[in-house]
Amino acid sequence: MDKILVHGGRPLSGSIKISGSKNSALPILAATLLTKETCTIRNVPDLSDVHYMLTILSELGAEVERASGTVIVKAEKIKTEAPYEIVRKMRASVCVLGPLLGREKEATVSLPGGCVIGDRPIDLHLKGFEALGAANRVQSGNVKVFASQLTGSVVNLRGKFGSTVLGTDNVMMAAVLAEGTTVIESAAAEPEVVDLANFLNAMGAKVEGAGTRRIIIEGVKELHGAEHSVIPDRIEAGTFLVAGAIAGEELTLNRVNPDHLRALIDALRTAGYEISENGESMKIKGRHAPKFLELTTEPYPGFPTDMQAQMCALLCKTAGLSVITETIFPQRFMHVSELKRMGADINLEGASAVINGRESLSGAPVMASDLRASAALVLAGLQADGITEVNRVYHIDRGYEQIDEKLNGAGAHIERVKA
Numbered sequence: 001m002d003k004i005l006v007h008g009g010r011p012l013s014g015s016i017k018i019s020g021s022k023n024s025a026l027p028i029l030a031a032t033l034l035t036k037e038t039c040t041i042r043n044v045p046d047l048s049d050v051h052y053m054l055t056i057l058s059e060l061g062a063e064v065e066r067a068s069g070t071v072i073v074k075a076e077k078i079k080t081e082a083p084y085e086i087v088r089k090m091r092a093s094v095c096v097l098g099p100l101l102g103r104e105k106e107a108t109v110s111l112p113g114g115c116v117i118g119d120r121p122i123d124l125h126l127k128g129f130e131a132l133g134a135a136n137r138v139q140s141g142n143v144k145v146f147a148s149q150l151t152g153s154v155v156n157l158r159g160k161f162g163s164t165v166l167g168t169d170n171v172m173m174a175a176v177l178a179e180g181t182t183v184i185e186s187a188a189a190e191p192e193v194v195d196l197a198n199f200l201n202a203m204g205a206k207v208e209g210a211g212t213r214r215i216i217i218e219g220v221k222e223l224h225g226a227e228h229s230v231i232p233d234r235i236e237a238g239t240f241l242v243a244g245a246i247a248g249e250e251l252t253l254n255r256v257n258p259d260h261l262r263a264l265i266d267a268l269r270t271a272g273y274e275i276s277e278n279g280e281s282m283k284i285k286g287r288h289a290p291k292f293l294e295l296t297t298e299p300y301p302g303f304p305t306d307m308q309a310q311m312c313a314l315l316c317k318t319a320g321l322s323v324i325t326e327t328i329f330p331q332r333f334m335h336v337s338e339l340k341r342m343g344a345d346i347n348l349e350g351a352s353a354v355i356n357g358r359e360s361l362s363g364a365p366v367m368a369s370d371l372r373a374s375a376a377l378v379l380a381g382l383q384a385d386g387i388t389e390v391n392r393v394y395h396i397d398r399g400y401e402q403i404d405e406k407l408n409g410a411g412a413h414i415e416r417v418k419a
């Protein structure tokens with residue numbers, strides 16, 4: 001198992017190229033199960049989560065080829081039960097339910113287990129499938145959904161914490177082959193949902209309204225093969241933007257879509273950081289004495305929960321009292337105790353982190369608990385005195401393609417060593 005050593009205090013400059021989006025690639029790869037024909041997906045990031053999804057597709061019977069960012073899938077004959085051994089490694093495996101149900105009218109996957117970022121039920125996914133006429137049964141840790149036929153209908157996917165991203169994806173993928181028209185109310189509007197809808201339409205589906213809270217899907221008889229290029233990863237880009245705020249003289253991000261990062265850009269500008277945009281590139285300059293902030297995470301286009309931990313790392317050294325409130329995963333603060341080990345002054349009050357900015361942080365051995373928390377610890381290490389040793393970096397490899405090499409290319413000094 002690897003660990004990462006971050007040597008603090010190095011300024012960042014130059015440019016970083018952003019990879020394809022993990023949270024877009026995963027449901028799009030699952031959607032290739034909806035057709036017997038060949039699908040070609042480009043700009044697919046090289047991540048362990050993508051590897052898990054490709055293994056699931058192969059286990060379900062699809063032919064899968066992969067070569068440097070391009071994945072070719074042909075799901076001519078498929079099974080309808082996804083193997084527990086792989087599914088348990090990645091929650092997002094749940095998004096094969098919709099395509100299998102849509103095409104084969106039945107699907108079985110293991111119920112996702114516990115997650116360190118908080119409670120993550122799939123009741124809204126099942127509610128959506130039920131509205132289309134599918135029953136479900138939970139047995140021996142698996143959930144099976146099945147139907148003699150799927151019929152379009154109106155379903156509201158609003159939950160206690162707002163809409164659901166993979167729930168919207170799953171219901172959309174089941175509804176594209178249903179009889180009649182489906183209307184999803186309180187749909188998630190994330191750019192990744194739009195990217196999936198664009199791919200489904202390229203396969204011959206009839207999806208309208210993706211990117212709004214109301215998605216309308218007119219069912220079709222069958223779908224054909226298609227080609228698609230995955231959008232840039234806005235959370236990877238956001239993480240590097242914060243790295244630029246923390247240690248950047250002048251850091252440029254290439255192959256990024258600034259429109260997908262509005263809430264983060266607004267927050268950083270409010271804190272006083274200079275950010276310029278030029279088509280698919282952005283530039284950020286770090287600064288002295290940035291202003292403290294009050295932030296609340298919300299479904300897109302609000303401030304993303306997947307950037308909350310990274311912002312905590314930034315605000316640890318921003319003078320004044322900052323407050324970050326987490327409304328999507330109220331317990332998503334595993335990074336706080338590790339940041340405090342580096343000398344940060346943070347108090348958790350309910351679902352809010354109250355951060356009293358300090359002059360300095362000191363490098364320390366810290367433990368990654370989940371994907372975004374591990375990114376936050378690397379960012380904290382960039383601004384800490386001495387060396388920060390981040391353990392369990394397999395978390396970071398789930399969602400960041402070569403993060404250490406990319407940051408080293410911009411002037412950081414990060415080593416990856418065997419633990």
Ligand code: EPZ
Pocket residue numbers: 022023024026092119120121122123124125126159160161162163164165166167188305306328329371372399
């Ligand atoms: C997606 O997860 C992302 N994952 C997450 O990113 C991201 O944090 C999350 O959306 C929110 O933006 C992928 O796209 C693979 P949700 P998802 O269903 O779809 C509750 C990362 O770091 N809920 O939108 O699983 C749920 O508990 C990952 O890349 C229900 O109550 O999240 C949560 O509180 C982490 N019932 C809220 O809704 C349901 O049936 C939003 O969850 C489904 C969800």
